[in-house]
Amino acid sequence: MLLLEGLNVAVADRQVLTDINLEIKPGETHVLFGPNGSGKTTLLGTIMGFPRYKVTAGRILFQGKDITRLPVNERAAMGIGMAFQRPPTLRGVMLRDIIRIASRNQITPDTLAGSLNMEEFLDREVNHGFSGGELKRSELLQLLAQNPDLVLLDEPESGVDLENMALIGQAINHLLEKEVVPWDDRPLREVRRGRTKSGLIITHTGYILNYLEADVGHVLYKGMLSCSGNPRELFGCIKRVGYGECIRCALLEMKGVTADA
Amino acid sequence: MPEIKENFLQETEPHAYIDDLSTLPSMEKERLLYTGIDVTGKGRAGTFMQLDHSVVHCRSVQEGVEVLNIQEAVEKYDWIGEYFGRLIPLEGGRDGRPPTGYFIRVLPGVKARYPVQASLYIGREGLAQEVNNLVLVEEGASLDVITGCATGALVHRGLHVGITEAYVKKGAKLSFTMIHNWGKEVVVRPRGATLVEDGGIFLSNFVCLSGVKSLEMNPFTRLAGESAVARYNTILIAPPGTVMDTGSRVYLSAPKTKAEIISRAITTGGEIVSRGHIAGEIPGVRGHLECRGLMLSEQGRIYAVPELDARVSNVELSHEAAVGKVAEEEIEYLMARGLDEGEATATIVRGFLNVRIEGLPEVLQAEIDRAIADSELGI
Numbered sequence: 246m247l248l249l250e251g252l253n254v255a256v257a258d259r260q261v262l263t264d265i266n267l268e269i270k271p272g273e274t275h276v277l278f279g280p281n282g283s284g285k286t287t288l289l290g291t292i293m294g295f296p297r298y299k300v301t302a303g304r305i306l307f308q309g310k311d312i313t314r315l316p317v318n319e320r321a322a323m324g325i326g327m328a329f330q331r332p333p334t335l336r337g338v339m340l341r342d343i344i345r346i347a348s349r350n351q352i353t354p355d356t357l358a359g360s361l362n363m364e365e366f367l368d369r370e371v372n373h374g375f376s377g378g379e380l381k382r383s384e385l386l387q388l389l390a391q392n393p394d395l396v397l398l399d400e401p402e403s404g405v406d407l408e409n410m411a412l413i414g415q416a417i418n419h420l421l422e423k424e425v426v427p428w429d430d431r432p433l434r435e436v437r438r439g440r441t442k443s444g445l446i447i448t449h450t451g452y453i454l455n456y457l458e459a460d461v462g463h464v465l466y467k468g469m470l471s472c473s474g475n476p477r478e479l480f481g482c483i484k485r486v487g488y489g490e491c492i493r494c495a496l497l498e499m500k501g502v503t504a505d506a
Numbered sequence: 507m508p509e510i511k512e513n514f515l516q517e518t519e520p521h522a523y524i525d526d527l528s529t530l531p532s533m534e535k536e537r538l539l540y541t542g543i544d545v546t547g548k549g550r551a552g553t554f555m556q557l558d559h560s561v562v563h564c565r566s567v568q569e570g571v572e573v574l575n576i577q578e579a580v581e582k583y584d585w586i587g588e589y590f591g592r593l594i595p596l597e598g599g600r601d602g603r604p605p606t607g608y609f610i611r612v613l614p615g616v617k618a619r620y621p622v623q624a625s626l627y628i629g630r631e632g633l634a635q636e637v638n639n640l641v642l643v644e645e646g647a648s649l650d651v652i653t654g655c656a657t658g659a660l661v662h663r664g665l666h667v668g669i670t671e672a673y674v675k676k677g678a679k680l681s682f683t684m685i686h687n688w689g690k691e692v693v694v695r696p697r698g699a700t701l702v703e704d705g706g707i708f709l710s711n712f713v714c715l716s717g718v719k720s721l722e723m724n725p726f727t728r729l730a731g732e733s734a735v736a737r738y739n740t741i742l743i744a745p746p747g748t749v750m751d752t753g754s755r756v757y758l759s760a761p762k763t764k765a766e767i768i769s770r771a772i773t774t775g776g777e778i779v780s781r782g783h784i785a786g787e788i789p790g791v792r793g794h795l796e797c798r799g800l801m802l803s804e805q806g807r808i809y810a811v812p813e814l815d816a817r818v819s820n821v822e823l824s825h826e827a828a829v830g831k832v833a834e835e836e837i838e839y840l841m842a843r844g845l846d847e848g849e850a851t852a853t854i855v856r857g858f859l860n861v862r863i864e865g866l867p868e869v870l871q872a873e874i875d876r877a878i879a880d881s882e883l884g885i
Contacts, residue, residue, distance in 0.1 A: 337857030
């Protein structure tokens with residue numbers, strides 16, 4: 246689905262990401278941990294293709310095709326979708342309009358909005374005066390309309406109250422085809438195999454892991470992927486000892502590289 | 507207002523009365539439609555049309571709603587001097603020719619069910635057209651007016667001077683929507699003044715989305731009665747070669763009066779001066795001014811002049827002004843939802859112009875929306 250090869254990324258001439266290698270297979274959900282300023286949002290923005298993130302080395306392959314130089318909208322058309330951490334406000338553009346845009350006029354906004362308790366927001370200006378939790382729901386609603394194959398979520402749980410947390414979790418599971426519906430008589434293995442949607446989720450608090458099964462976790466530290474593994478185990482470790490441990494890993498990694506050379 | 511140095515044609519042949527405006531050439535009908543004028547008169551309480559210096563159509567279809575040639579009204583009503591020329595003194599006209607223009611009056615307590623439409627049209631290349639209009643909304647009455655000002659499909663040059671006085675009596679309501687569509691070499695000098703009495707409401711909407719050589723206007727409203735309200739909305743697009751200097755002024759002269767002035771200005775290469783002025787003359791009044799401008803071209807200029815004048819201490823006056831280009835992150839956001847850069851920019855610009863005007867009848871909002879949709883934004 247997604248393959249990042251030796252990616253270096255600079256923002257305003259400052260290198261932010263170094264030698265990123267990552268593969269997300271169809272149906273897999275990966276979680277990205279890392280302290281503030283480690284480059285998590287940059288990594289998501291680079292995959293989406295925002296021009297302020299300059300790829301200085303390496304390449305991005307999506308469904309086997311090199312998309313490193315493709316503009317944002319062509320990546321969206323190929324099936325990459327992103328929920329923004331801090332989406333901009335669009336004055337005079339209604340949520341209803343952007344849902345139509347995202348779904349290429351394929352869906353009725355009203356039906357979809359019900360699933361996230363957003364009916365009352367449809368005729369409001371996109372993100373104007375929305376609370377933190379409302380912004381997240383608005384982002385997920387737009388993604389549900391867009392129905393991408395690769396879902397990029399930038400801190401989908403920040404600012405969300407407990408009541409809406411379950412709703413957000415449900416929406417993400419739906420996006421990633423992770424819900425197991427009781428009337429589905431296929432064996433679980435079949436359901437898993439039939440799943441094609443993939444995800445890359447930035448989480449700060451890790452709460453989202455209570456609502457969603459992720460396959461792989463990564464730690465991004467100072468622009469490098471320093472560690473990968475079972476997401477719960479990684480998160481548990483970060484909770485106990487913090488990201489300090491990552492420094493050691495990063496150092497080991499660097500030593501390893503020099504030793505190999 | 508600076509003097510106009512250019513020479514324009516003063517005289518032209520008179521035009522005959524047109525019983526049925528739908529017999530006009532289709533090209534002209536289309537131009538009328540762009541300014542909100544429907545030649546069939548469907549869904550309108552009355553229609554007035556002045557072509558060059560001649561009133562070619564004038565009728566009302568609702569009892570209690572009067573639509574007359576101003577000349578006729580001057581002859582018919584001896585009290586007209588109490589209103590006509592009182593807010594904006596008459597300047598004698600040209601060579602003693604009686605004034606032309608419309609007179610619209612709604613009798614006390616009458617609600618005009620549909621808008622009255624008035625078209626001021628220049629059909630002769632290079633002509634100077636002057637009109638004097640008077641709108642009277644009597645006590646407890648209500649009226650919506652659509653004024654469409656335009657030049658003919660083949661006219662490039664001309665001068666339009668339109669003077670409009672409006673009186674909104676006690677408890678009355680007037681929404682006045684003016685849509686302009688000019689030739690590229692036309693000079694336009696409208697002047698407007700409105701007096702609002704106790705509890706009266708005045709909504710003014712001005713829309714000019716096409717090129718014009720020079721447009722200057724700065725109408726004012728005096729809120730002279732307790733709890734009177736005025737709202738001005740202005741929507742402008744200036745293509746290259748266009749100079750627009752427009753503003754709105756409100757004087758809060760009675761207790762509990764309120765005013766709001768909102769403008770949206772877009773340049774695609776032309777120059778816009780966007781003015782607003784609210785004066786609080788007595789304690790306890792409130793006013794807000796909002797002025798936003800969008801630069802869609804490297805050329806062009808938007809000069810915002812929001813003015814607040816507090817003449818006593820206990821007033822609440824505020825303004826916000828913002829001028830700039832379309833924000834990059836908003837374009838990227840829409841591109842991430844699948845739009846290309848051009849579509850994303852167009853969506854943001856449409857949103858910018860999407861001024862939902864509170865209290866505006868749907869039919870007028872629809873005319874404004876149509877004018878925006880039809881505008882040649884070039885994006």
